[in-house]
Amino acid sequence: MSRASGRLALPVINFIVFATPTKSASPLRGLAGQGKRKRVAGEVTYQPTEADYIAAAKASFRAQIRGPRALRGWAIIAAALTGFAVYTAWRNPYWTEDPFGVVFLVIWGVFGPPLLAGISYLFVARRGQRRFRQQKTLRQPISWRWTSDGISYDRESAKGYQNWADLYGWAKRNATYLFFVNEQAALPLPERILSAEQIADLDKLLLMHVPRRR
Numbered sequence: 001m002s003r004a005s006g007r008l009a010l011p012v013i014n015f016i017v018f019a020t021p022t023k024s025a026s027p028l029r030g031l032a033g034q035g036k037r038k039r040v041a042g043e044v045t046y047q048p049t050e051a052d053y054i055a056a057a058k059a060s061f062r063a064q065i066r067g068p069r070a071l072r073g074w075a076i077i078a079a080a081l082t083g084f085a086v087y088t089a090w091r092n093p094y095w096t097e098d099p100f101g102v103v104f105l106v107i108w109g110v111f112g113p114p115l116l117a118g119i120s121y122l123f124v125a126r127r128g129q130r131r132f133r134q135q136k137t138l139r140q141p142i143s144w145r146w147t148s149d150g151i152s153y154d155r156e157s158a159k160g161y162q163n164w165a166d167l168y169g170w171a172k173r174n175a176t177y178l179f180f181v182n183e184q185a186a187l188p189l190p191e192r193i194l195s196a197e198q199i200a201d202l203d204k205l206l207l208m209h210v211p212r213r214r
Contacts (some may be wrong), residue, residue, distance in 0.1 A: 002191050007024070024170070032164070041145070042145060042146055042147060042201065043144065043145040043146075043196065044143070044144050044193055044194060045141060045142070045143040045144075046141065046142065046188035046190075046193040047139075047141050048131045048138060048139060048140070048142060048184075048190075049146075050128075050129060050133070051189045052176075052188075053128055053131075053132045053138060053188075054125050054128040054129060054132070054194075055174040055175065055176050055190065056174070056176045056178070056185060056188030056190070057125075057127075057128040058121070058124050058125065058128075058173075058174050059171070059174040059176040059178055059188070060178055060186050061120075061121055062121075062173055062174075063171045063173060063178060063180075063186070063213055064184065065117045065121075066166070066213075067183065067213070068183075069183060070117075072096065073113065074113040077109055077112065077113055078109040078110050078113070079109075080109070081105045081106065081108060081109030081112075082105070082106050082109050082110075084105055085102045085105035085106050085109075086105075088101065088102055089102050111154065112176075137155075137157040137158075139158075139178050140155045140156045140157060141155065141156075142154065142155040143155070144189060146201075146202060146205065147213045148205065149163060149164065150162050150163040150164050150165075150166070151164070151179065153187065162179065162181065162187075164205065164208075164209035164210050165209060166181075167179055167209075167210045168180040168181060168182050168183060169179060169210075169212065169213040170206050170210045170211075170212060170213065171186075171212065171213040172191070175190065175191040175192060176187040176188050176189065176190050176191060177190075177191060177202070178213075179210075180213065
């Protein structure tokens with residue numbers, strides 16, 4: 001079980017969830033101070049910014065709408081509406097005289113879900129900005145450390161550890177690493193705070209041990 005003293009906020013498709021790590025946390029060396037970074041390969045401490053949080057939320061949202069659950073939902077809606085359109089046409093042999101209803105059902109089934117997802121994406125930044133300003137724990141400095149076995153994080157309100165083998169997957173979008181602990185929840189790490197050596201090391205470990213989500 002985790003030694004977490006709180007919960008870490010994670011941006012996902014419903015924008016924010018809270019997750020508690022499942023592995024015991026290894027003690028870190030402590031925070032290096034507000035806004036300072038440790039340039040040691042495998043370890044970094046940084047001060048999260050509003051831009052980091054919004055970028056992570058957008059990256060996670062994009063990963064979710066491309067995930068299997070979202071694609072299955074899209075396929076089910078498209079099939080259901082197309083089937084209903086075919087049934088309507090079959091029941092009404094004169095539908096060709098006024099085909100708008102049948103055609104609309106097919107078009108909405110195919111293009112409706114991505115349209116709604118696109119509209120939701122437009123509001124991710126605004127919701128992220130509001131949440132970041134309201135929730136003080138999101139502004140706490142956080143330390144990350146990774147080895148050949150896994151990755152750990154430490155902040156004032158939460159700390160935890162994940163073996164690479166226990167991660168559901170990973171992705172890198174919007175210059176943000178996303179470490180998925182399940183299909184929906186992800187731990188975000190901004191690429192901007194890493195050195196080139198750290199990025200190469202982290203990429204190598206992730207490609208070796210964790211499935212990449214496209």
